[in-house]
Amino acid sequence: MFRRVLAAAAAAALVLTAAACGGDDDTAASGGKPSKIVIGYQQIPNGDLIVKHNKWLEQAFGDGTTIEWKLFDSGGSVNEAIQAGSVDLGLVGSSPASRGISSGIKYRVPWIFDVIGEAEALAVKGGISDVSQLKGKTIATPFASTAHYSLLAALQKAGLDAKSVKVIDSEPDAILAAWKRGDVDGAYVWNPVLAKLLADGGKTLVTSAELAKEGKTTYDLAVVTDEFAEKYPDAVKTWVAQQDKAVKQIKSSPDEAAAAIAAELSITPAEAKAQMDDLIFVDAATQAGDEYLGKGLPDNLFATAKFNQDVGQITTVRDEKTYADAVDSSFVK
Structure with missing residues (x-):
């Protein structure tokens, strides 16, 4: 804030x-x-x-x-x-x-x-294999961005809302730093930061390409x-x-x-x-x-x-x- x-x-x-x-x-x-x-x-x-x-x-x-x-x-x-x-x-x-x-x-x-x-996606750390498992987790994304929009769409599809997941506002470079510190469980962000998260052990949970097929282009x-x-x-x-x-x-x-x-x-x-x-x-x-x-x-x-x-x-x-x-x-x- x-x-x-x-x-x-x-x-x-x-x-x-x-x-x-x-x-x-x-x-x-x-x-x-x-x-x-x-x-x-x-x-x-x-x-x-x-x-x-x-x-x-x-x-x-x-x-x-x-x-x-x-x-x-x-x-x-x-x-x-x-x-x-x-x-x-x-x-x-x-x-x-x-x-x-x-x-x-x-x-x-x-x-x-x-x-x-696929240039924009939800990257998460080990142990999370489904969006429904994000309940109570901390997920970073730049607020008011396409990534934020796609994250909310993914949560809605999984029956979750922003209140059941700790969604925090963070710009891409700050997301990378928070990821390395262990402050977040995942992030919805775009390249080149997305690629860095995946290279640091992250895995893709859902991509914007997948959401586009469901009308959220x-x-x-x-x-x-x-x-x-x-x-x-x-x-x-x-x-x-x-x-x-x-x-x-x-x-x-x-x-x-x-x-x-x-x-x-x-x-x-x-x-x-x-x-x-x-x-x-x-x-x-x-x-x-x-x-x-x-x-x-x-x-x-x-x-x-x-x-x-x-x-x-x-x-x-x-x-x-x-x-x-x-x-x-x-x-x-």
Whole structure:
């Protein structure tokens, strides 16, 4: 709780420096091109890290635009930064995106980084072989994340609720430290931390890929503030084009893609490639269809909001059209 209070205080302070974002008039370069774009990223083995490592955005925008990358631990933290006005574009999971839309954050989804498969899972220590055995155990996960959402879905399926399991809020790096100290019995988290837990004797109890088969699909999504998207639509198109380039590299030159991701995560290319294989990547042309940005994702965000309300994570669910309107397929088209 104390960490969340600090985060909220920091977010409030960031409002004072919001002028650093590209959406502000005083930072706009001539010709409607932003002089600065602030991007909130996470250490997830997907195309965003390829774009960052290869400096494709810097090359695409040229000297007239500064690209600032800010690292965040989870989608909940990215939401806080966007509310504070300190980020233009960011990576959040589908559950944080759904929460953000439900709470009235003025942003939209222009891109799907990946569909989360086995890259996110519930890892537990020895002696636990079924979710039902988690009663009375301590399980860590970053609150308001896709992992948190999936953990709650897994508990619900097993007939447990968050009160019968000690679910604690912890960011990925802190989860690894708590695991090594023996402070937790398990954790629902994503790669690269998930891989480290499994390498340290953990075993997978349930994956997000398994939950997706039961209608609880999760995604890593891009969000862009409405202000930035409306003021700089060409800049968003340019950003999407670089992300699409990364997806195509993952599919056509996986070794090259893995090398870039490995450098960003300080792991080996082989480890990066294995972690990439646990995610599903979709190019722009496919994302434009009904299965993804056209209908599938809007439906998913609305269903996710209703689930989060059912399990007591949020109090308000907006009308279905609000979630549909928050998904913008115009940029991938």
